[in-house]
Every structure is written in C-alpha cells, then in structure tokens.
Amino acid sequence: MPRRTMIASAEVIVTSPGRNFVTLRLTTADGVVGLGDATLNGRELAVAAYLREHICPLLVGRDAFAIEDVWQYLYRGVYWRRGAVNMTAISSVDQALWDIKGRTLDVPVYELLGGASRRGLRAYGHASGSTPEALMVAVRNRLAEGYLSVRIQVGVPGLSKIYGVHSDEQPGTGYDYEPAERVVPAARSHPDARPDEPAPVEQIATARPLEEEWDTRAYLRHLPEVLATVRAEVGPEVPLLHDVHHRLTPIEAARLGKAAEPYDLFWMEDCVPAEDQAALRLVRQHTTTPLAIGEVLNSVWDYQHLISERLIDYVRSSVTHTGGITHLRKILDFADWHGIRSGMHGPTDVSPVGMAANLHLGLAIHNFGIQEFMPHLPTAWEVFTPSYRWVDGLLHPGDEPGLGITMDTDAAGRFPYEPAYLPVNRLADGTVHDW
Ligand code: GCO
Ligand code: MG
Numbered sequence: 390m391p392r393r394t395m396i397a398s399a400e401v402i403v404t405s406p407g408r409n410f411v412t413l414r415l416t417t418a419d420g421v422v423g424l425g426d427a428t429l430n431g432r433e434l435a436v437a438a439y440l441r442e443h444i445c446p447l448l449v450g451r452d453a454f455a456i457e458d459v460w461q462y463l464y465r466g467v468y469w470r471r472g473a474v475n476m477t478a479i480s481s482v483d484q485a486l487w488d489i490k491g492r493t494l495d496v497p498v499y500e501l502l503g504g505a506s507r508r509g510l511r512a513y514g515h516a517s518g519s520t521p522e523a524l525m526v527a528v529r530n531r532l533a534e535g536y537l538s539v540r541i542q543v544g545v546p547g548l549s550k551i552y553g554v555h556s557d558e559q560p561g562t563g564y565d566y567e568p569a570e571r572v573v574p575a576a577r578s579h580p581d582a583r584p585d586e587p588a589p590v591e592q593i594a595t596a597r598p599l600e601e602e603w604d605t606r607a608y609l610r611h612l613p614e615v616l617a618t619v620r621a622e623v624g625p626e627v628p629l630l631h632d633v634h635h636r637l638t639p640i641e642a643a644r645l646g647k648a649a650e651p652y653d654l655f656w657m658e659d660c661v662p663a664e665d666q667a668a669l670r671l672v673r674q675h676t677t678t679p680l681a682i683g684e685v686l687n688s689v690w691d692y693q694h695l696i697s698e699r700l701i702d703y704v705r706s707s708v709t710h711t712g713g714i715t716h717l718r719k720i721l722d723f724a725d726w727h728g729i730r731s732g733m734h735g736p737t738d739v740s741p742v743g744m745a746a747n748l749h750l751g752l753a754i755h756n757f758g759i760q761e762f763m764p765h766l767p768t769a770w771e772v773f774t775p776s777y778r779w780v781d782g783l784l785h786p787g788d789e790p791g792l793g794i795t796m797d798t799d800a801a802g803r804f805p806y807e808p809a810y811l812p813v814n815r816l817a818d819g820t821v822h823d824w
Contacts, residue, residue: 390725392473393452393454394417394418394419394421394453394454394489394493395417395418395450395451396415396417396418396448396449396451396452396453396455397416397418397449398415398416398418398449398514399413399414399416399440399444399445399448399449399685399783400413400414400415400416400443400799401413401414401427401437401440401441401805402414402801404772404798404801404804404805404806405432405807406766406769406772406773406801406804407737407765407766407767407768407769407803407804408459408569408737408738408766408809409428409429409430409433409569409738409806409807410426410428410433410740410769411427411429411433411436411440411456411481411740411807412424412425412426412427412428412461412481412740412742412771412796412801413425413440413478413482413484414484414485414796414798415426415448415453415482415486415489417489417493419493420487421453421489422489422490422491422492422713422791423453423484423485423486423487423489423492423738423791423794424484424485424488424742424778424794424795424796425480425481425482425483425484425485425486425488425713425742425746426480426481426484426708426739426740426743426746427440427478427480427481427709427780428708428709428738428739428740428743429473429474429477429710430513430569430738430811431569431598431809431810431811432473432474433806434616434806435464435474435622436477436478436481439474439475439478440478440481443467444463444478444479444482446741446824447463447466447589448464448482448513449523452494453486453490454486454489454490456483456486456490456715457715459482459483459486460479460482460483460712460713460715460716461481461635462640463478463482463615464712465589470480470688470690471687471688471691472638472687473648473685473687473710474642475711476687476688476710476711476716477687477709477710479710479712479716480708480709480711480712480716481713482712483712483713483714483715483716484708484713484714484742484743484746485710487501487714487715487746487749487791487792488711488791488792488794489791490791491577491790491791491792492565492588492790492791494790494800495543495790496790497749497787497788497789497790497791497793497803498504498714498746498749498786498792498793499730499750499752499753499786499789502714502718502749502750502754503753504753505752505753506752506753506754506755506757507568507752507753507757508657508780508781508783508785509657509694509781509782509783509784509785510748510751510752510757510783510785511537511538511757511758511759511760511779511783512536512537512735512759512761512762512764512783512784513536513537513538513539513540513655513759513760513761513762514531514534514536514538514539514763515527515539515540515542515555515598515763516528516530516531516540516541516542517532517541517542517543517552517553517555517751518543518554518557518558519543519544519545519556519557520543520544520557521543521614521615521618521619521637522557523544523557524541524542524543524615525618525619525622526557526558526623527557527558528541528619528623530558530578530747532623532685535611535779535782536605536782537627537628537782537795538624538627538628538629538630538655538759539623539628539629539630540629540630540631540632540761541616541629541630541631542554542631542632543611543612543617545604545607545608545611545814546607546611547604547607548601548603548604548607549602550601550602551601551602551603551824552621552634552811552814553632553634553793553814558688560719566821569738569809569810569811571699575593578669586744590693596787597792597810597812598599598811598812598813599810599812600812600813600814600815601812601813601814601815601824602814602815602816602817603636603814603815603816603822603824604816605641606638606824608636609641609644609648609768612631612645612648612649613645613648613649613652613717616631616649616652616654617651617652619652619670620639620652620653625653627671627785628655628759629652629655629697630654630655630656630658630681631649631654631656631657631658631817632658632659633657633658633660633770634658634659634823634824635659635660635662635663635685635823635824636814636822636823637651637660637661637724637823638661639661639665639668639669639671639672640671641674642657642660642661642668643671643674643675643676644675645657645660645674645679646660646672646675646676646680646698647675647676647677647678649676649678650676650677650678654678654679655679655759656678656680656702656703657678657679657680658680658681658682658705659681659682659684659685659705660672660680660682661705662823663682663683663684663685663686664685664686666690666691666693666694666695667694669682669695669700669701670695670698670700672700673700673778674780677782679702679703680700680701680702680703681701681703681705681732682695682701682702682703682704682705683695683701683703683704683705683706683734684705684706684707684734685712686705686706686712687706687710687711687712688711688712688716688720689716689719689720689723692704692720692723692724694728694771696720696723696724696729699727699728699729701729701779702729702730702744702758703729703730703731703732703758703759704720704721704729704730704731704732704733705714705725705731705732705734706734707733707734707739707746708733708743708746708747708750709734709739709740709743709746710734711776713746714746714750716750717733717750718750721750721754721756722754724756725755725756727753729756730756730757730758730759731750731751731754731756731757731758731759731760732758732759732761733747733750733751733760733761734747734761735760735762735763736761736763736764737749737762737763737764737765740773741765741769741773741775741794742773742792742796744762744775744792744793745776745777745786745792745793746792747760748760748784748785748786749775749786749792749793752785752786760784760812762784768804771797771800771803771804772796772797772801772804773794773795773797774785774794774795774796774797775793775794776788776789776793776794777793777794812824
C-alpha cells in the first residue's frame with residue numbers, strides 16, 4: 390500500500406516583520422507541518438480571506454501526498470481560471486504539500502523534483518541610485534558583498550522619485566530594498582489586536598498608494614548613457630540587468646533594447662506591459678537584448694505565445710504567484726523545449742518560504758537561468774528560520790527535509806499586519822501610467 394498522510398488542519402497566518410507576509414500552515418494527522426507563501430503585495434488580505442473562507446475548509450481530510458490531484462481539484466474545481474489571488478492561494482497549498490512530503494520522507498524538496506542539477510544558483514543583487522554616481526556606489530557595494538550579477542536602476546533627471554530607485558547608499562552601508570509604502574501610521578486599535586485584525590476603519594479610509602511621476606523621453610535619453618558608464622566601470626564580465634517595469638510602448642522598448650546592445654545587458658525586464666504577449670513580437674524584431682517577463686503573470690496560458698514563439702529569454706514567475714512548484718515546473722518545462730530559462734522573481738515581498746520554494750525548484754530544473762535575490766529585513770528572521778544559504782557566491786536551498794524552513798507563530802503574532810501599497814505612476818499632465 391502506498392503511504393497516505395491526511396491533512397488535519399489548515400491555518401492562515403498574517404504577519405508583518407518588516408513587511409506583510411501571508412503564510413499557509415498545514416498540519417497532517419501525523420503532526421507534520423508544511424508551509425506555503427501566499428503573499429500578494431498590496432492585496433495580502435484578499436488571499437488570506439480566499440484561503441480561509443474557500444480553500445482551507447476543502448483541505449481538511451484530504452490526502453497530503455496527492456499533490457497533483459489537490460492542485461487540479463483546486464484549479465479546475467473553482468471553475469474561475471487563473472488570476473493573481475486564486476493562483477497565489479493555490480500556490481501556497483502546493484508549496485505546503487511539497488514541504489510535507491519532503492519532511493515525511495526526510496528529503497529536501499529538490500530531491501523529490503529530480504535532484505540537484507548544479508552546485509548552487511547564480512543570483513543577482515540590486516543596486517540603485519538617484520544619480521549615476523550614487524548608482525556606482527551601490528554597484529560597488531553589491532560586488533564587494535560577493536554578488537556576481539547586479540540589477541541597476543537609476544533616477545531620471547527631472548523626476549523626483551521613481552519606484553525601484555532608493556535613497557542613496559553610503560559606501561559599505563547599503564541595504565537595497567523595495568518597500569511597499571506604509572501610508573498608514575502603525576498605530577493599532579488596541580494593543581493585543583490579532584495579527585490579521587483589520588486596522589481601524591478611519592486608518593483604512595486614509596490609506597493611499599504613493600503617486601510617482603514618469604517621463605518616457607527623459608528616461609530613454611538618460612538610461613543608455615548610464616548603462617555605458619556602469620559597463621565601463623565594472624568591465625565586461627559582470628552580468629548587468631535592468632527592470633523597465635512595464636513603462637514603455639513596444640516601439641520605445643525596441644529602441645531601448647537596441648541602444649542597450651553595446652553594453653551587453655543580461656536582460657531587459659518587463660519592457661512593455663507584461664500581459665500584452667503580441668507586443669513582444671515587435672520588440673524582438675528590433676533587438677538582440679535578451680528579454681525577461683512574467684512576474685505579474687500567473688499561469689502557463691499567460692506564456693502560451695511568449696514561449697511557443699520564443700518571444701522571451703527568461704521566465705520571471707515565482708513559485709508564490711504562479712500556482713506553486715507544480716505549475717511553475719510545467720511552465721519551465723515548456724520553456725526548456727524552446728531554449729528559454731528561468732529567472733524567478735525574488736523581491737522581499739516573496740516571503741522566505743516562497744524564496745525557499747524558488748530555490749528548490751531552481752536547483753532541480755535543467756533550464757535554470759538566474760535567481761533574483763533581495764535580502765529580507767533582519768526582523769524577518771525572528772519569525773522565519775530558513776536553511777538556504779550562500780555557498781561560493783551561489784545560493785543553495787540547504788539539505789534540510791522539505792522546504793527547509795520553519796516559522797515561529799508566537800513571534801509572528803508580535804508583528805501585526807499594516808496596510809501598505811505599491812505606488813501608482815502619473816505623467817506630467819496627470820494621466821495614470823504603467824509603472
Ligand atoms: C522586481 C519587481 C518588484 C515588484 C514587486 C511587486 O523585479 O523585483 O519588479 O520590485 O515590483 O515585487 O510586488
Ligand atoms: Mg521586476
């Protein structure tokens with residue numbers, strides 16, 4: 390008889406040790422605990438409620454080893470396909486089930502996925518600065534810290550603040566971070582409020598995303614010069630990446646890709662709004678700069694043309710937002726047959742649990758490309774204890790069973806949820822723009 394282990398309880402934990410995280414915690418009848426990241430930046434409570442109200446009640450009593458079956462039950466059973474909230478919720482169940490299977494069988498998840506295909510994962514760090522000089526300070530800091538590849542973002546003359554560019558670093562003190570802004574004061578309605586208890590109504594009513602400004606022509610004039618400067622400084626070896634954050638039209642993106650060619654970008658990310666698959670045909674006709682897309686996509690169908698027509702080079706989806714290890718593995722296998730590699734999303738709004746899941750999958754697949762890595766704030770380590778680590782400049786998920794990460798639920802209770810939003814972007818005349 391094959392071994393069977395039953396899901397006995399399902400619990401959703403919302404905590405904010407530095408930023409908001411949603412975690413699904415499944416426990417089997419044998420007492421094995423599995424964790425899954427369900428964090429959807431700026432819309433966290435929607436996923437928490439979806440899990441609590443609609444998914445957790447369906448899980449209790451189910452076979453925890455039947456990972457594919459549970460996935461299909463949740464995906465096809467709901468009838469409403471895809472969607473960030475749905476696919477993030479399903480992902481958390483999937484991660485927790487892989488975790489449980491690994492812990493029950495006493496092997497790391499990457500072994501269940503076929504075993505290690507490499508010693509560790511090449512990862513890129515983040516450098517940004519309001520000016521090219523400030524950016525270079527950040528680039529030098531990342532290289533000194535041991536990052537082998539660096540993403541570079543720079544301020545645009547005439548614009549006061551743009552997402553992805555942070556307050557400038559002092560040499561040696563850098564801590565690059567992309568927060569969602571806590572627009573609402575941290576005050577709670579009462580001192581022993583539950584972590585997921587909504588903020589007082591008057592606070593929610595005043596919570597608003599920050600509004601930033603955008604000017605495409607100024608950006609397109611400035612960026613190629615900055616790429617030239619950084620490339621000249623770091624030399625030919627260091628892989629440099631850049632995130633356009635969906636802000637360009639196809640022809641503008643084509644022009645930028647062409648202008649970037651002499652500086653050998655590892656990739657140009659989200660050069661156009663990611664949901665427009667056909668737009669990439671036009672960009673591809675004009676440039677050989679490699680293209681990465683997909684952090685906001687969440688199913689294999691979102692990649693149907695991107696992959697089958699070879700319109701991109703890297704799949705940016707993370708395990709957390711793309712239906713879990715089970716579904717992202719299928720997208721990446723599809724990509725592999727078309728010469729396309731992984732570039733999994735790894736900002737700090739992917740929780741340490743989601744990062745661990747990315748690393749197990751990345752270690753196992755053949756077509757791994759690069760992993761994004763942005764360190765979590767130290768307070769995150771009061772709640773989560775991962776076993777992933779750096780080995781000779783490469784990231785490794787560790788050899789602990791399952792995903793190799795534990796969560797202190799008491800500590801989680803000390804960091805109550807706080808409303809926080811990603812910004813929105815406007816042009817000088819007030820028009821809302823992609824960002
Ligand atoms: C990246 C991203 C992030 C996202 C953020 C959204 O490449 O890391 O673009 O900065 O905007 O993770 O939640
Ligand atoms: Mg991005």
